[in-house]
Amino acid sequence: MTEFNLTPQLPANGLTVLELFCGGGLGAIGFKAVGYDIVKALDFDKNAVKAYRHNFGDYVEQADINEIDIDSLPNTDVIFGGPPCQDFSVAGKGAGADGERGKLVWRYLEIIERKQPKAFVFENVKGLITKRHRPTFDALIDKFNEIGYEISWQVINAWHYGVAQKRERVFIVGIRKDLGFTFEFPNPLEGDYQTRVLRDVIGDLPEPNKEKNHQMFDNINEKTIEHNRRNKEKGNGFKLVPQDFEKVSLTIDSHVGYGSSANIHPDLRRFTVRECLRIQSAPDTYVLPDDISLSAQYRIVGNGIASRVAWYIGRALADQLASTSS
Known part of the structure; x- marks a missing residue:
């Protein structure tokens, strides 16, 4: 049985990351493999934090993001992570931005506004753009614009990026306006688009x-x-x-x-x-x-975020940030 790895390690890219709602770190796998330095990670769930710490180290902290002092958070190039999605899930109760978890969307925006990173990556369920929650989504995009970010968003299906899973998630990427460009989502590498099936990823497991x-x-x-x-x-x-x-x-x-x-x-x-x-x-x-x-x-x-999708998004973001600063 060969060791399974769809997130090949790239050299350090010189960019720092604050990860919010980090979960157990499946998204961090992709970002770290692309060469980011994650300096701080936060999540409310003690088990997720335990898993994250076990795999990556002590820079993760269990914390309620509503209670944390924003000024105590490090200034980083990128903020990465999506608030818990159950209130926007089609399968959930659909409380949206009025639900306790849905309100975290606005807290996330407040942190972006105060910290003003060069860029942020926000991930959430596809339910966020359904008719029921679209007013919240549109308001969120407008607010991100108001606080100084050029916004790109796309529904990404993990299967299109070399993952053996039909998993659709909304990704919003914001680039601070003074940097003068808008993020472009990456195209799948050759051989990745709708190619992997279950046997490819679990067929060799006992x-x-x-x-x-x-x-x-x-x-x-x-x-x-x-x-x-x-x-x-x-x-x-x-x-x-x-x-x-x-x-x-x-x-x-x-x-x-x-x-x-x-x-x-x-x-x-x-x-x-x-x-x-x-x-x-x-x-x-x-x-x-x-x-x-x-x-x-x-x-x-x-x-979690599909690790290879995070790898793709993180790689594209690092490349585009590098090409504007050179």
């Missing part, structure tokens, strides 16, 4: 030991699939859909480990955490500590 990993096999069997099929016909619940090794994966979400997600292994079991990490394009060098519960591990992976 089958998990049923005795040791019984939680992955619990409740996912023919009876459960039949039960979920009936639920689906009645208009409630999920239908568990076994994935196909020769096709791209459905979105890995924070529920994929519970058996409540529609996304299960072709062998009618839960995906392992390592399989989920690979589907998220995280390298095998990234490891979740054993003292984090299994459900929390799945949540960390499902909430």
Whole structure:
């Protein structure tokens, strides 16, 4: 089994990063591989912070971003990260900017306004641009403009960038207006566009030991699939859909480990955490500590930014910032 890595390491690019809502660091994998120096990372979730610290070091801090003193945050070239997305999710309650988590969008904007980095990268769910939340999205874009940033945004499907997963997320990239350019989203490298399938990323992994990993096999069997099929016909619940090794994966979400997600292994079991990490394009060098519960591990992976997508966005941003300053 060869070590899996879709985020090849590039030389240091001389740019510093403050990472907000850093989660377990799946996005950080991509940014660090492109050569950024992440000097500070923040998240409210203790398990995510534990995972981040385990993989990257002590510059991560567990903190409530609403309570933190903005002046205490470091001045950096780039601010990276997206507020928790559940209030904008199509699958969630849809509270939007009025929800407790949705309000963090405006706190994020306040931090950008005060710190005035050269650029910021904001990631969120596609639900942010649906009809229900579009007024919030448009207001956010207008505000970013008002505080001095040229804005580009795009819905990025991870499958278009060498990831074996259909995962659509909204990326907003702001460039401080005095720098005189607007960010251009990168095109996929040759061979990346809609090419990777499940077998490419998890096909070489050994089958998990049923005795040791019984939680992955619990409740996912023919009876459960039949039960979920009936639920689906009645208009409630999920239908568990076994994935196909020769096709791209459905979105890995924070529920994929519970058996409540529609996304299960072709062998009618839960995906392992390592399989989920690979589907998220995280390298095998990234490891979740054993003292984090299994459900929390799945949540960390499902909430993360696909590492290779972060690598692409980060690389394009570094290149464009470098070409304007030279």
